[in-house]
Amino acid sequence: MIGRHNPVKWNIKFKIRILLGGMSLNVLLHAILDILPHSYPLSGKIDVILSLVIYAMLIILMNRQYIPVFLSCFLGRTLPDVIDLGSGIFNKIFDTGLPTVKIFPWHWPQYSGSIFDGSNFYISFINHQIVIISFVLTVYIKRELILKAIFRKQYDEVKK
Ligand SMILES: [Zn+2]
Numbered sequence: 001m002i003g004r005h006n007p008v009k010w011n012i013k014f015k016i017r018i019l020l021g022g023m024s025l026n027v028l029l030h031a032i033l034d035i036l037p038h039s040y041p042l043s044g045k046i047d048v049i050l051s052l053v054i055y056a057m058l059i060i061l062m063n064r065q066y067i068p069v070f071l072s073c074f075l076g077r078t079l080p081d082v083i084d085l086g087s088g089i090f091n092k093i094f095d096t097g098l099p100t101v102k103i104f105p106w107h108w109p110q111y112s113g114s115i116f117d118g119s120n121f122y123i124s125f126i127n128h129q130i131v132i133i134s135f136v137l138t139v140y141i142k143r144e145l146i147l148k149a150i151f152r153k154q155y156d157e158v159k160k
Contacts, residue, residue, distance in 0.1 A: 019072040026076030033131065034106040039115040039124040062150050080104045 042050070055074060059067060084107045087098040105111050115124055139146060 015068075018069055022069050022073040023076035026073045027080060030077050030080055031104070031106045035111055035113050036127045037113040037115060037120050037123045038127055039118065039121065041128070066150055080107070 040047070059070065062070060084100075084102040084104050088100045090096060091098050091100070102108055
């Protein structure tokens with residue numbers, strides 16, 4: 001039962017604030033990561049497939065009450081790419097002529113940190129390591145909270 005694991009009474013205003021906050025924060029994080037110089041160690045196809053598999057696994061494992069928050073964060077993280085890059089990718093795959101307009105400044109050439117020519121390898125490598133280490137440290141430091149809040153059911157069953 002969902003309510004049993006929910007220590008906070010989530011009123012609708014609070015829910016909307018959390019959903020919009022998660023979405024906005026992820027748009028901001030997307031912008032920061034796109035502005036930092038970075039190359040792409042994985043091919044676009046593998047990157048998208050691997051990401052979708054991880055997202056799907058998390059949704060399957062996750063306590064149902066947190067799925068809307070997770071999806072709002074996912075939307076914030078994904079929508080800028082879908083809006084700015086979706087038509088270009090669609091054109092490439094289906095050989096169509098949809099217009100491609102980039103409205104998010106971090107996708108414009110003068111602000112984007114994307115590196116496609118193999119230059120600045122070490123800067124990109126260091127930035128990737130900073131992101132990975134930050135992620136692992138955050139998950140480690142907040143492991144109790146993550147286990148309790150997101151995977152509460154599994155966590156309770158492991159502790160029994
Ligand atoms: Zn982007």
